[in-house]
Amino acid sequence: MALTNTQYDEIMHEYEMTRAFHRDDQGGRIKYVEEHVPGFLELEQSTGSISAEFGRRLLAGEKLSKEKLHSMLEEISAKKKVLLREAGLPENYLEMEYDCPICKDTGYVDNEKCSCFRQKIINKLYSESNIKKLTEKANFSLLSDEFYTGEDLERFHVAVKTSKDFINNFETSYPNLFFYGTVGTGKSFLSVCVAKEILERGYSVLYFSAAGLFTLIQTNSFDYKKSEELRTLYDDLYNTDLLIIDDLGTENVTKSSSSEFFAIINERLIRNKSTLITTNLSLEGIKSIYSERIFSRISSSYHLCKLSGPDIRVLKKLQY
Numbered sequence: 001m002a003l004t005n006t007q008y009d010e011i012m013h014e015y016e017m018t019r020a021f022h023r024d025d026q027g028g029r030i031k032y033v034e035e036h037v038p039g040f041l042e043l044e045q046s047t048g049s050i051s052a053e054f055g056r057r058l059l060a061g062e063k064l065s066k067e068k069l070h071s072m073l074e075e076i077s078a079k080k081k082v083l084l085r086e087a088g089l090p091e092n093y094l095e096m097e098y099d100c101p102i103c104k105d106t107g108y109v110d111n112e113k114c115s116c117f118r119q120k121i122i123n124k125l126y127s128e129s130n131i132k133k134l135t136e137k138a139n140f141s142l143l144s145d146e147f148y149t150g151e152d153l154e155r156f157h158v159a160v161k162t163s164k165d166f167i168n169n170f171e172t173s174y175p176n177l178f179f180y181g182t183v184g185t186g187k188s189f190l191s192v193c194v195a196k197e198i199l200e201r202g203y204s205v206l207y208f209s210a211a212g213l214f215t216l217i218q219t220n221s222f223d224y225k226k227s228e229e230l231r232t233l234y235d236d237l238y239n240t241d242l243l244i245i246d247d248l249g250t251e252n253v254t255k256s257s258s259s260e261f262f263a264i265i266n267e268r269l270i271r272n273k274s275t276l277i278t279t280n281l282s283l284e285g286i287k288s289i290y291s292e293r294i295f296s297r298i299s300s301s302y303h304l305c306k307l308s309g310p311d312i313r314v315l316k317k318l319q320y
């Protein structure tokens with residue numbers, strides 16, 4: 001789907017607000033240090049006067065070495081760091097902070113949209129995909145194995161280990177992950193845990209339930225007015241760093257949705273983009289409901305992770 005001008009402006013405004021927030025925040029820290037760290041303000045003032053004096057003498061035609069000025073300023077900056085340290089503050093206490101250090105909250109790197117910008121677009125366009133909200137309820141710090149025992153517990157630990165490997169190898173080997181098993185065994189939960197970590201590493205994540213995804217493709221396909229939207233939807237499906245398709249098999253599986261599905265996973269493999277799929281279907285089920293070629297792509301290019309056990313959602317309800 002394409003971003004409207006208003007939506008684009010909204011995103012740029014968000015960036016402005018973020019930068020303003022961090023500027024104020026930094027201003028507050030500087031003020032605090034100037035007032036509470038003895039000698040700091042004087043050092044700052046001397047930086048200003050040394051530079052000004054240097055400028056004046058240059059203008060007056062004196063031949064001065066820039067290195068000299070540079071080394072004087074360096075010396076002051078080192079003294080400032082000492083003062084901060086002595087006051088029990090970190091050396092970088094006065095540096096500007098950013099939500100996204102990659103683009104410094106501007107949304108762009110070398111005229112290209114930053115991954116944080118792409119994620120903002122995703123969050124705006126695909127309300128279901130607003131993974132930030134989901135990660136409040138599912139992340140590794142909330143992960144618990146209390147409902148698993150025996151073989152189920154072993155599988156769960158393997159799945160957690162595989163998820164962490166997936167995250168650590170994300171940048172270098174574009175891994176794919178396939179969680180399968182019965183209802184309520186923590187597959188979706190784990191997939192959101194993974195999404196959170198990947199987002200925090202600065203990548204874009206697009207999250208869909210299978211039903212939501214195929215309905216969206218269908219709606220846009222049948223409406224010729226939406227051809228532009230369909231084109232950008234595919235663009236996002238093919239190019240987002242991580243695509244999560246949750247609950248595969250709950251959509252209305254037709255010949256056309258099945259071939260769409262193949263196109264998506266195949267294209268992403270070609271483009272070295274990671275995909276994470278969860279499903280309640282068995283591997284046999286995948287083969288019979290979809291196609292041999294889909295089964296073959298998944299079994300050869302995905303880490304297959306089976307989860308089993310009682311339905312955790314039901315157990316949790318019983319507990320409270």
Ligand SMILES: [Zn+2]
Binds near residue numbers: 100105115116117
């Ligand atoms: Zn950024």
